[in-house]
Amino acid sequence: MKNLLIKKITEKKAVVGIVGVGYVGESLGRAIAEAGFTTHGFEADEARIRLLKDSLPVNFTLHCDKKLLNNCDIVCVCVPTPLTKENLPNTSILEAAVDEVRQQLKKGQLIIIESSVAPGTTRNIILPILNKGGLRVGCDFFLAFSPERVDPGNSNYSVRNIPKVVGGIEDNSQRLGVVFYGSVVEKVVPVESCEAAELTKVLENVFRLINISLINEIADYARALNINIWEVINAAASKPFGFLAHYPGPGAGGYCIPVLPIYLLDSAKKNNISLPLVELATLSNRKQPEKIANMALTIMNGKLHKSTNGNGIKPQALLVGISYKENLGDTRESVALKIWNKLEEGGVEVHYHDPYVLRLNGFTSSDLNEEFLKKMDMIIVTTPHRNISYETLIASKKPLLDTRGVLNNYTGANIYHI
Ligand SMILES: NC(=O)c1ccc[n+]([C@@H]2O[C@H](COP(=O)([O-])OP(=O)(O)OC[C@H]3O[C@@H](n4cnc5c(N)ncnc54)[C@H](O)[C@@H]3O)[C@@H](O)[C@H]2O)c1
Numbered sequence: 001m002k003n004l005l006i007k008k009i010t011e012k013k014a015v016v017g018i019v020g021v022g023y024v025g026e027s028l029g030r031a032i033a034e035a036g037f038t039t040h041g042f043e044a045d046e047a048r049i050r051l052l053k054d055s056l057p058v059n060f061t062l063h064c065d066k067k068l069l070n071n072c073d074i075v076c077v078c079v080p081t082p083l084t085k086e087n088l089p090n091t092s093i094l095e096a097a098v099d100e101v102r103q104q105l106k107k108g109q110l111i112i113i114e115s116s117v118a119p120g121t122t123r124n125i126i127l128p129i130l131n132k133g134g135l136r137v138g139c140d141f142f143l144a145f146s147p148e149r150v151d152p153g154n155s156n157y158s159v160r161n162i163p164k165v166v167g168g169i170e171d172n173s174q175r176l177g178v179v180f181y182g183s184v185v186e187k188v189v190p191v192e193s194c195e196a197a198e199l200t201k202v203l204e205n206v207f208r209l210i211n212i213s214l215i216n217e218i219a220d221y222a223r224a225l226n227i228n229i230w231e232v233i234n235a236a237a238s239k240p241f242g243f244l245a246h247y248p249g250p251g252a253g254g255y256c257i258p259v260l261p262i263y264l265l266d267s268a269k270k271n272n273i274s275l276p277l278v279e280l281a282t283l284s285n286r287k288q289p290e291k292i293a294n295m296a297l298t299i300m301n302g303k304l305h306k307s308t309n310g311n312g313i314k315p316q317a318l319l320v321g322i323s324y325k326e327n328l329g330d331t332r333e334s335v336a337l338k339i340w341n342k343l344e345e346g347g348v349e350v351h352y353h354d355p356y357v358l359r360l361n362g363f364t365s366s367d368l369n370e371e372f373l374k375k376m377d378m379i380i381v382t383t384p385h386r387n388i389s390y391e392t393l394i395a396s397k398k399p400l401l402d403t404r405g406v407l408n409n410y411t412g413a414n415i416y417h418i
Pocket of ligand 1: 096116
C-alpha cells in the first residue's frame, strides 16, 4: 500500500482532495495543483464554490458533494477549529468533516489534518473516528498531521516556500506525508509524531501571543514614564542576536494567535499541567481592546457629558480598519470589533472605515470625507491598512488615537500614541 502510494506521488498520479476550501484550503489546493496533482476541493459553502471556481488552476476543481473523495489518494482536511461561545476549543466542525472522510475512506488513502488543534487531537479524536470504518491505520490507510503556517497578506512567503512540518501516527504515515509534501513545497521538516507537529504550531502561536502581550505591557510602562516605546524597540532590535521585535497594538486577533493558546490551556488543564505564563498572556490579550477603548473614552471625556446632555446625541467615534490584520478583509476574532463593543458600552456611537470590509453586520464603511469627519468626536486607528489616507485623518484635527504606530512621525495636541 505504502509503496504504491509513493509511486503515485512520485509520478504525480496521486489524486488529492482538500476538505474545506477556505483561506487555507484554497492556498494549499492551489500549491498542490500547481505542483501537478489532480486536485479536488470539497467545500460545504456553495457561495464560496461559485466565488472561486473560475479563478483556480484547471486541475483544481471544486465540489459540494463528497462522493469524489473516494477517488482521492490523499485527503487534506482544512476546516475551521474555532472557539465556542464559552471560549473553549470547538473541534466539532473538524470531527464532522473527518466523519465524512471516513464514509468514503478506501484502502491506501493518506489523510492529512491541516487544521490547527491541540496536541493529541489527531490520535485521540481523529483516529477513533477513522477507525470506525474497520480499516487499520499504518497498513490499510495512513494518517498524518501537518500544520498550516500560511501568513495571510505576506507576499514573501506562500505555501511553496514555507517549510512544511509533518508528523505521522506511525512511521508509514509520516513517510508518506513527507514524500507528498516534498513534491509540493521547497522544504519538509519531519517530526517524530503527530503530537510533535501539533505542538509545533501551538508553540509558534503561543510564542507570538506572549511576546505581543509582553510588549503591550512594556508599552503601558513606557507611556506612564513618557518614554517612546517605538524608539526603544528599534534600539533593542539593533542588537544582532537574541531579540525579536514585537510592536504594541490593540491586541492579537485572527484565527490562530489568540485561539490556539486556548486549545493548549484546555489540553494542559485536562492533563493537570499548569501553564501560568500562557494563561496570563491570554488574559492580557483579552483585556487589551478594553484598555484601548478606555483610553479613547478618557480622551473623549467631557464631550461624553457635553454631547449627551440635553440633546441625547451620543459622542461619535470612527474606527479605522476593522479587519484583524492589515490589507485583508478578514474580521474573525478582530480586536477592532471588541473595541467597538466596549465603546458602545461606554455610550459612544461607532462608525468604521475599512476599504477591505465594505459592509459588516448591517453597517457600511464610511467615506473619509470632510463633512463626515467633522461629525466625529474621536478617530481610532485600529488596523493599519496601506491604502488609507492618514493625512486626511490628521487634517480633520479631530482627536486621533493611533494604536498601530502608523502616525509615529506625526506630533500634535490631537494625536495620541499608545
Ligand atoms: N487563515 C489563516 O491564516 C490560518 C493560518 C494557519 C492555520 N489556520 C487554520 O486552518 C484551519 C482552516 O482555517 P481557514 O482560515 O482556512 O478557515 P475558513 O473558515 O476560511 O475555511 C474553512 C472552510 O471549510 C469549509 N467547511 C467547513 N466544514 C466543512 C465540511 N464538512 N466539508 C467541506 N467544507 C467544510 C467552510 O465552509 C470554509 O469555507 C483552521 O484550523 C485555522 O486555525 C488558518
